[in-house]
Amino acid sequence: MTAYVIRRLLGLVPTLLLITVITFVIIKLAPGDPLAQYAGANVDPAQLARLRQRWGLDDPLHVQYWRWLTNFLRGDLGVSLSSNRPVLAEVKERFPATALLAASALTFALVVAVPLGTLSALRPRSTVDHLASGLGLMGLAMPNFWLGLLLIWVFSVRLGWLPSFGMESLDVQGGWRSAAETGRRLIMPTVVLGTAGAAAYMRFLRASLMTVLRSDYIRTARAAGLPEKVVLYRHALKNALLPLITMLGMDVPVLLSGALVTEQVFGWPGLGFYTWRSVMSRDYPAIMGVLTIAALLTLLCNLAADIAYALLDPRIRYD
């Protein structure tokens, strides 16, 4: 296992490098101009040309990439063209909000998906199963922005129960008051972001558990007189949940890279909206920084998922 992990970590380096090259080429080939934000009827384009030259945007592509790579290897993600602040500082600023929302959404998804998926699998074609499947389909089909606006209209505008936007970090008021306020502001974005995941996990778990419950070893366990609770939780569910690890390994880095639509609707100050704004304004250093971090997270999370799988399933061995 150790050798396997080391090999994977070493293999991560050329993979990441290739990703950065492809990313760089794509964003440079994309039409547009980072100085577009300054343009207007009263702005002389000669001013913009001067800025373009000062920012090195006229340099050959390979020169620009090499400049970025050498800085990256020193831990410097460059300076945002828009804000003139280090990209790493901007990412660090936004990452806690994204991590909080991601963790919350993932927890919500699992808390909803596991019991509902299990119940559906245990009572196939029952009312509960049909209801859960229907909810699952709705969750998958509903666009995030629509669900978000609907929740805001119901719980903020009509009922006045929840704030409609924004985040408040824990240190603003301090103590339980801050925690409560943070929690209140987290509810709707969590539901919006977690709904699709809950739906997907629930449907997957249902199918996986139904397959496992038909296995020979489950029949044997029942025949041996084990209580149904033991059969379900110690044997069936544990094995049915294993493939979910792979799904989580793919979803976690996506969530940690930011949820653009949810952040946009709720004004959540995370990485998703930051990335989108960077792309729209062609802020190349910011785009490269965020996408490289996202790629790294994806590679690491996939590795973590593989390792977890091996640890949980003794049948799996990596050499």
Next chain:
Amino acid sequence: MRVLNKYIGHLLLVLLISLLVAGCGSGPADNGGGGAADDPKILTIATPAEPKSVLPTLTDSVWESFFTSQLFVALTEVDYNYNVIPGVAHSWEWDEDSLTYTFYLRDDVYFHDGRQLTAEDVIWTFKYAMHPDYEGTFFQYLQSIRGAADYREGRADDVEGLSAPDPFTVQVTLAEKDASFLLYGGSSVYIMPKHYYEPFVEENGVKALRGSERTLPPVGAGPFRWKEWRPGQWIVLTKNEDFFREEPEVEGQTAQARLDEVRVRFIPDSDAMYQALKAGDIDLMDGLTADQFLDALEDPELQAHQYPYLYYYQFMFNFRDPKFQDVRVRRAIGHAMNRDQMVETVLQGLGTVASGGHTHPIRWDYTDEFTQLHPQYDPDRAIALMEEAGWTIEKDDQGNIVPGAVWTKDGQEFEFEIVTIHEDKVRTDFQQLIQRDLNSLGFRVSLLALESNTFYNDYLVKEPWQTAIAAWRLGGDPGGGYELIFGCTRTPAQNGYNWLHYCSEGGVIEEKPGRLTELDQAGRKEMDPDRRMEIYREANEILLRDLPYIWLAYPDGLLAAKRELQGIAPVHPSAWYTNLWRLAW
């Protein structure tokens, strides 16, 4: 199974309790206004994103300028008719012979740290925006100052045209006459305290000032002070008790009702922002869509304001396409568009049909005569002009165009594409209505919508586009726009916005700058208002003669706020937050 059911039951109970707790909890944290007399009077607004900078000369959007205008002050200000009025400079003189403005500063203006604002702060700020390492776009407002270009290019250590004979007098000598200097140089370049920013700049460099707000809290002399910037969450400004202007008397208000604090939150989505207003989480929103505005009009909790502002939508012809080089064709297309219906349908009446010309009814260079020169909706006239231009189309016995028939000339059918940006629903709706109008009159029109950065910086510049819908936000002074946008030698390759490759000299790009450039340059140097009016009248008459654009509409600014908020109207056309400090609960 009972365990599972119990689990689900517990889960539902937890969710229910959470909602009850949430419902019983405190209301939104930023509920402004109202409350007891001693409660701080807070205005909560939202902007689409966090500012990249709030410092003078480093902002690049209207909502970023919000912060600058509240934290800082300028030599001059602009009234509701875009007349220049005193700001920090209580008066000024213009000497025609020496090309010198002499500004006399108030002696009762203090920065937020208690230091008095003097002439050296003005000069330091101007020089900052002219420094070789300065990375903003405000230099163009100051480039007419004598020595500015040399200083900017590093050929001089100082700016020859700036001096301070005494602490409250600033003399600005221009290299040439600049009629817009008082407006742009005077009111757009907000004054920074030299004593506060110079040490930082000397230690870290000119470039480091952009993005420095996290470590160097802004200090200005504006009606509000900087309190806090919590990244991603809010920016808070508090009232400057020592602001130099007297608080105006407003009927029904008391001094305690004035704003103590402004909190700015960040909501990227327009629909979500409007919902936040409806929910009471913010107190005011500008830039409503027509639907939102009409909804706000019906909401008893809100007040809604419609106001003119300097903006127009236009339909542009690419003169590189031979089809559009004949003015009769352009005029025919203008006659084919039902712009009244476009305003009624798309803007829902919250705007007016554009009269034409690179101006606006609220700007001084506008005249109603332009309306007579722009093609009005007249399908018969459109058909006649196309035939005059040599195009033919199949007609029935009654002389009506056969459905599906297309204008043809020399074996070529008149088909073309209209391109615009997809982010602005007004433009895409205009696209569709124009397509309908033109297709019904024998044109074959297709549509394309692009992302805005691609549209402006790639498609219009590099691709063989045919027609496009775009918009311009105008400045308070016409100077400079005609040359940049319509100058014969101002194509994108020549650092201009003449994407059309239009030239007033026959409609074909030439090497000479062209009449519009000549007029614009003359207008910028002409100090006599009546003469300026004549110059820009001629410029607009040329535009209306040549029709590089079909001017579509002037949308109105749309704003809504909580009903209890006082002092909003009349909304200043340059920006709603001009005179924000006069608002009160």
